[in-house]
Amino acid sequence: MNKFSWYEAKSIEDALEQVNSTVSEELYGQTDKASVFKSGGIDVFDWVKEGLLKPVKIINIRNIPDLDMISYDKKDGMSIGCNVTLSEMASNELIKTNYLALHQAVNHAATPQLRNMSTLGGNIVQRNRCWYFRSADHDCFRKGGDRCYARHSENGENENHAIIDNGTCVSVHASSISTALMAFNASVVIVNEEGKTKEVSMDEFFVSAGEDISMETILGAKEIIKEIILPAPTKNTKSAYIKQVARESYDWSLGDVAVVFEVSKDTCKSASIVLGAAAPVPYRSIEAQEAIENNTINSVNALAAAEAAMSKARPLSKNGYKVPIFVSAIKQAILEIS
Ligand SMILES: Cc1cc2nc3c(=O)[nH]c(=O)nc-3n(C[C@H](O)[C@H](O)[C@H](O)COP(=O)(O)OP(=O)(O)OC[C@H]3O[C@@H](n4cnc5c(N)ncnc54)[C@H](O)[C@@H]3O)c2cc1C
Ligand code: SF4
The missing domain is CATH 3.30.43 (Uridine Diphospho-n-acetylenolpyruvylglucosamine Reductase; domain 2)
Known part of the structure; x- marks a missing residue:
């Protein structure tokens, strides 16, 4: 060191x-x-x-x-300070009542000990967990090298890697909490060195590998995240989150999904469906959203939406197993809403 x-x-x-x-x-x-x-x-x-x-x-x-505060207003929604720990989020009743999928995502992230230390700001800025990226012995694309070991080498270890948008770097973003935040259309409040503040939606905050491989978020070296804002839910907002892991107790996501619907009786009026560990950044599935919107929430339509999401999947040599995992998780999450 x-x-x-x-x-x-x-x-x-x-x-x-x-x-x-x-x-x-x-x-x-x-x-x-x-x-x-x-x-x-x-x-x-x-x-x-x-x-x-x-x-x-x-x-x-x-x-x-003052960066460790959670506040909620029925009209303006919720503000979560960047230094709020994942444990504080996990036990917060306002999150559980108003943003169930976020509550579920936080409770399934890491271990209780890690959640005590980890903050929300650090969680969404953390870098991906690709083992080549995190090894001092490999200089891959993301570190300015000339190859992606996960994708190209004969024995590339890509079991945990991306199945969607995987044309360049095939790592997946590490924050499973961002899956739920994006599904709730959250935004990130950023302060720059001149003291100016900007609010950026989670959809714009993450940078896809195809766009710029040197970064995973738009955050500059001289910028700090102050808080995350979630719009207020309506009385018809329903949500669910499912994470698939290799070990039950704790683990990184192999595939996770957050769904946030506006419902009218048993019909989905509008859908927000985001996949984690599917692509290099949290991935909003427009195909799944369009497939379920204005349709009855039932087993047939949930499966159709899940399959629509996977129409974009292009698995690598060792991660084809993720496709059925996502189909099952998306279907189950949608049905949990009904
Ligand atoms: C074994 C293990 C399992 C895990 N499992 C999961 C999981 O399942 N799901 C999940 O989502 N996470 C998981 N994590 C991630 C973990 O929970 C932490 O959220 C994460 O590692 C970083 O949080 P931190 O507060 O310690 O950030 P730090 O290490 O302090 O910071 C991380 C990065 O964020 C930057 N940063 C921090 N705060 C700000 C800010 N306010 N503004 C600008 N930049 C900032 C830092 O400069 C740094 O670049 C896991 C971690 C481990 C080690
Ligand atoms: S997946 Fe990305 S981070 Fe991993 S080796 Fe390839 S370029 Fe590097």
């Missing part, structure tokens, strides 16, 4: 002033960052210990006041 200095940020402005981009250091395959923000530290210290991240300065934003 390299030597680094530690800075306890007192406010977002204070943290942003500390970012020093004049020293060139390699960070997550980018070369323009010398400092790194640390919240829960789970992902940041993984990278530092592996020797892939060599910051000269770690800026601790975890103790900035």
Whole structure:
């Protein structure tokens, strides 16, 4: 591990002033960052210990006041501060009552110990878990190298990788919580170094590998996420989340899905269906949404929507098993709404 200095940020402005981009250091395959923000530290210290991240300065934003609040208003919806931990989200009754799929997603993420440390801001910014990307011994596309080991090498280990939008990097995004956030049409509030604030929808926040392989989100080196906003549900909003894992107790997602419907009796009036661990970023399935909208929620239509979602699937050598997993999970999630 390299030597680094530690800075306890007192406010977002204070943290942003500390970012020093004049020293060139390699960070997550980018070369323009010398400092790194640390919240829960789970992902940041993984990278530092592996020797892939060599910051000269770690800026601790975890103790900035007022970034660990959850508030809810029937008209304006919910605000979740970037430093709210996953445990706090998991036990929050307002989330459970108003955003059931998010409650379910958080409760299925990682372990209780990890949820105690992990923050929402860090969770959506964490980098993908592709083992080649996270190994100091491999320089893949995402790290500026000339190949994707998961996709191209004869024995590429791509069991956990993408089945949709997998034309370049085939990693999948690690945040299963983002699957639910995107399905609720959440947005991310970002503060830049000039103190200006912008609100970006989750659909725009993530960057597909085909668009720019060097990044997974639009977040710049000198920007901090302040909070995540969820629109208020109506009395007809219903939701469900399902995550498939290899081990029951805890694990990364092999495939997860969040569905958020506006319903009228047993009919779906509008649908938001997002898949996790299917593509390099959380993936909104327009095909599934169109297949179920204005239709009765029943077994036949749920299966049709699930199959429509998988019409875009192009599995790799070792992950064809994900297609039936997604078909089953999407169908089940839709039927849980009825
Ligand atoms: C074994 C294991 C299993 C896991 N399983 C799951 C799972 O099933 N589902 C899931 O969703 N997650 C899972 N995680 C992820 C975990 O829960 C954490 O959310 C994640 O690792 C990072 O959260 P953190 O707060 O520790 O972020 P940090 O490590 O502090 O930060 C991560 C990144 O976010 C940046 N960052 C942090 N906060 C901000 C902010 N406010 N503004 C701008 N940038 C910021 C940091 O600079 C860094 O780049 C798992 C982790 C492990 C180790
Ligand atoms: S899937 Fe992406 S992160 Fe993994 S080896 Fe290929 S280019 Fe690198």
